[in-house]
Amino acid sequence: MSSEVTILVLREPGADAALPLPEYQTSGSAGADLRADLGGDELVLAPGQIRLVPTGLRVQIPEGFEMQIRPRSSLALKHGVTLPNTPGTIDSDYRGPLGVIMINLGAAPYAIQHGERIAQAVIAPVIRAQYVMAEELGETARGAGGFGSTGRA
Template identity: 45%
Template sequence: MQYNIQIKKLPGNEDIGMPKKMSEWAAGFDLHAAVTEPTVLKPGERALIPTGFSMAMPKQCEAQIRPRSGLAYKHGITCLNSPGTIDADYRGEVKVLLINHGQEPFTIERNERVAQMVIQIVPQISIQQVEELSETDRGEGGFGHTGV
């Protein structure tokens, strides 16, 4: 099944690239920075980077904003709150929350690819309060209880 995602470029961002898959089987669409001037992220700093577009998607979808592996590996640039969720009813500008975990300042240029967006299907869920839960072998064991 194919889902249609509508992209609206915001005024002043006609030069910013559309979200785009960089290979035939890529899961994510690369997102471009719509910064008005180069933005320097010093080590440990974070910034909310605009993408220059807003979007509409079917109610059964969500968009997840994730880091680009090349920026993370080469420069220590990643997304906070990753993956960030964009709900189907949000109509504001899509923005990317980046942080510099590297040792050097990193400059974000206009139209630079800064993150990727993966569209996911969100199942319809019903939450039910109960008095008891079913038993399992694991039980309440968590946080390393298996020895890993």
Template identity: 45%
Template sequence: MKIRLLYPDSTLPTYAHETDSGMDLIAHEDVLIPPGEWRLIGTGIAIELSPLTEAQIRPRSGLASKHGITVLNSPGTIDEGYQGEIKVILINHSSQPFDVTKGMRIAQMVIAPIVRPPIQVFRGELVETSRGNGGFGSTGV
């Protein structure tokens, strides 16, 4: 994967530990998020993904547990062909305003392989399973 720094003061994402699956994304701007609202936060980077991979943008557990801040469309998907600035939609679920400051670790980015199976129209019955069409809450609360 290639990472392009869009500004002279952009910060590369980093892995906090050598065995981490996600690298921390860093805010490139100061943004206030009022309670119950969300904001788009720029990171100052763009990426070039390897073929058949995607980048998933996920919340940081510390921001969620300590401040009620999470990624609104979690996980956010960055497709292989997108090369614009990586931005993160953060939402404030707390009752207090939250200040995102430039240089703050705001999300994690995980690079994952993707599968693009061929799609075939099928008009018959699907193979029966034990679950069948049981959906949300079908196994209890």
């Protein structure tokens, strides 16, 4: 089963119009690739360095949905380059520049190339909750067991 949601996209002034809009690489892809728009240059991420990488895009996400920004597994596995706040959330009412916060956890500097695929955008439905103060919470087998309480510590 496949559903489609329309995401309106606007290029930033000065953005590279030759770069593709976010796109899915295969028919089964959950995430559309986002590309770095670096004005034709490269951006070097030193080991341990965090940078906001521009995409040159702004998006309009329909109400009731969010855009999750996720790392590309190949960058993480091969170079240790990932996203420190994964998944990042782009809310439906945000209209500012779409940037990707990236970190180099690898041992060597990594040069992000202009037009390189740097992250994936996944569109997901949003369910808003109502938070209500309670007198007590229901009992479970786990109870108040915290991190690692159901497996190896």
